[in-house]
Amino acid sequence: MKEIYACIRRPIVTEKSSLAKETATQYVFEVDQRANKVEIKNAVQRLFNVTVQSVNVMNFEGKRKRMGRLVGKRPDWKKAVITLKKGDSIEYFEGV
Numbered sequence: 001m002k003e004i005y006a007c008i009r010r011p012i013v014t015e016k017s018s019l020a021k022e023t024a025t026q027y028v029f030e031v032d033q034r035a036n037k038v039e040i041k042n043a044v045q046r047l048f049n050v051t052v053q054s055v056n057v058m059n060f061e062g063k064r065k066r067m068g069r070l071v072g073k074r075p076d077w078k079k080a081v082i083t084l085k086k087g088d089s090i091e092y093f094e095g096v
Contacts, residue, residue, distance in 0.1 A: 004043040007035045011092065012079065025084045031057070033078045040080050048092070051085040 009030045017028040031040055037055040044052050058081075062074035084090075 004046050007032055007039055007043040008047065008080075020081070025086065025088065027082045027084070027090055029080050029082065031078050031080045033059070033076065035078070035080075037080075040082070044082055048090045050088040050090060052082055053085055054083045056081045056083075 009032065012028040012030055014028075017026075020026040020028070027044075029040075029044075035043075037057060040057070041052045041055050044050065044055075058079045060077050060079065062076045065072050065074060
């Protein structure tokens with residue numbers, strides 16, 4: 001991935017991610033499926049000017065959904081949990 005904005009799609013804000021943010025300085029993002037850990041780490045460091053300690057990624061398969069007789073599928077997606085160095089924070093999440 002050449003574009004850092006193509007690597008990180010959106011932040012995921014849930015109760016579990018908010019608790020991880022407060023206790024362990026971990027932030028959760030939805031990322032591009034083709035991105036690897038090194039690309040995600042570089043993108044977060046360049047976008048938010050922070051030091052990333054570790055990156056954990058999870059692949060999710062889209063759920064199968066029905067609409068009457070028709071069967072469809074939601075898209076597959078990838079989630080990254082980023083752990084920052086102690087003392088660093090991302091200001092984007094502070095107002096949420």
